[in-house]
Amino acid sequence: MDKIVVDNxxxxxxxxxxxxxxxxxxxxxxxxxxxxxxxxxxxxSLLRCFNRLNDLADVKTVSGRVLLxxxxxxxxxxxxxxxxxxxGMVFARPVVLPFSIRGNVxxxxxxxxIRDARRLEEAVEQSLRLAALWDxxxxxxxxxxxxxxxxxxxxxxxxxxxxxxxxxxxxxxxxSGLDPISTGKVEAALQELKxxxxxxxxxxxxxxxxxxxxxxxxxxxxxxxxxxxxxxxxTHPRDQRTEDYITGRFG
Numbered sequence: 001m002d003k004i005v006v007d008n009x010x011x012x013x014x015x016x017x018x019x020x021x022x023x024x025x026x027x028x029x030x031x032x033x034x035x036x037x038x039x040x041x042x043x044x045s046l047l048r049c050f051n052r053l054n055d056l057a058d059v060k061t062v063s064g065r066v067l068l069x070x071x072x073x074x075x076x077x078x079x080x081x082x083x084x085x086x087x088g089m090v091f092a093r094p095v096v097l098p099f100s101i102r103g104n105v106x107x108x109x110x111x112x113x114i115r116d117a118r119r120l121e122e123a124v125e126q127s128l129r130l131a132a133l134w135d136x137x138x139x140x141x142x143x144x145x146x147x148x149x150x151x152x153x154x155x156x157x158x159x160x161x162x163x164x165x166x167x168x169x170x171x172x173x174x175x176s177g178l179d180p181i182s183t184g185k186v187e188a189a190l191q192e193l194k195x196x197x198x199x200x201x202x203x204x205x206x207x208x209x210x211x212x213x214x215x216x217x218x219x220x221x222x223x224x225x226x227x228x229x230x231x232x233x234x235t236h237p238r239d240q241r242t243e244d245y246i247t248g249r250f251g
Contacts, residue, residue, distance in 0.1 A: 003029035003168060003198040004050060009064035011045055011054065019045040021222040023064075027215070032190060032199045034213035034230065036206060037245065041219040043202045047170050049073075050200065051087035052080045068168070088161035092173040092204075094153035096145040097160075101137050104145045104156055108164045123163045131159035132189040151182025155189065168198045176204035187212055206246055210234045218242045 004027040011020040019042045027033045035043040048054045049066050052073060065072045073083055097104050105124045114120060124141065128134040133155040137148070145156055154174055161169060171190075175183040190199055190212060203209040209216060213230030218239070226239045237243045244250055 001029045002026040003069065005067040006046070007065040007067065009046070009049065009066060011049065011062045012060045014058040014060045019222050023224045025217055025224060025227045027198065027200060029198045030194055030196070031214035032194050032201055032212050033215040033217065034209045035200065035202050035217050035219060036209040037219040038250070040221070042222040043219050044172055046219065047172055047200060047202055050168065050170055051084050051089055052078070053089065055080065085164050086166055087168040087170060088164060088166035089170045090154070090157050090161055090172070090174050092176045094150065094157045096148070096153050096156055099145060100142045101145050101148070101156060102141040104160050105163050108160060127159040127163040130162050130189070130193060131155040132185055133159055149182070151178045151185060154178060154182070154186060158186070158189065166197070168200065169193065171199065171201045173202050173204045175208065218245065
């Protein structure tokens with residue numbers, strides 16, 4: 001079952017840069033779909049279309065459709081706040097809030113008006129467990145979040161997104177600044193999370209793309225070159241450009 005359908009999506013920025021050109025693809029539910037390719041290929045632009053974060057950029061024109069459960073999220077009438085609760089985002093650099101570990105997780109819920117202490121505590125434990133962080137921090141939830149390591153901060157950002165119970169999780173190079181052990185923990189968490197969430201990941205390397213992808217899309221200069229199951233695309237790509245990039249001939 002497809003969770004997101006991209007239909008002939010084209011996006012151009014005000015400086016004349018055309019970031020996406022006629023991209024069409026279907027992203028399955030309960031799987032990790034990886035968007036990979038060289039810098040400037042349109043990966044992050046495509047990712048940010050899924051929850052309308054491109055509204056905050058200098059976009060000149062956008063055309064086509066992005067359907068989430070059959071509803072076009074690019075429709076001007078779309079409730080963007082509600083959309084971003086349903087489609088969470090984790091960025092490359094972890095940005096923890098100047099609160100405790102607990103306060104970071106409950107922040108979004110409290111903004112929504114949730115004040116019940118028991119419900120908030122349940123959300124903290126559940127979200128931190130899902131993000132594979134509970135065992136490391138459960139005895140110091142009132143410590144400042146900034147005291148956590150970089151890898152722990154990134155998983156805390158993931159937990160903060162999960163607390164809002166999204167249906168889709170977008171990740172833009174979430175392990176680019178992490179050591180191999182922390183990277184492995186994040187990747188392991190994603191493999192568990194896909195059982196209940198749809199995950200779209202921009203990886204920090206081709207190797208990570210190959211390790212994590214149930215499905216993969218290769219983007220080059222705003223064009224979708226190839227899309228398919230990860231195990232097929234990384235072992236028997238159909239397009240020569242995909243093979244050249246995977247084998248390190250360019251990029």
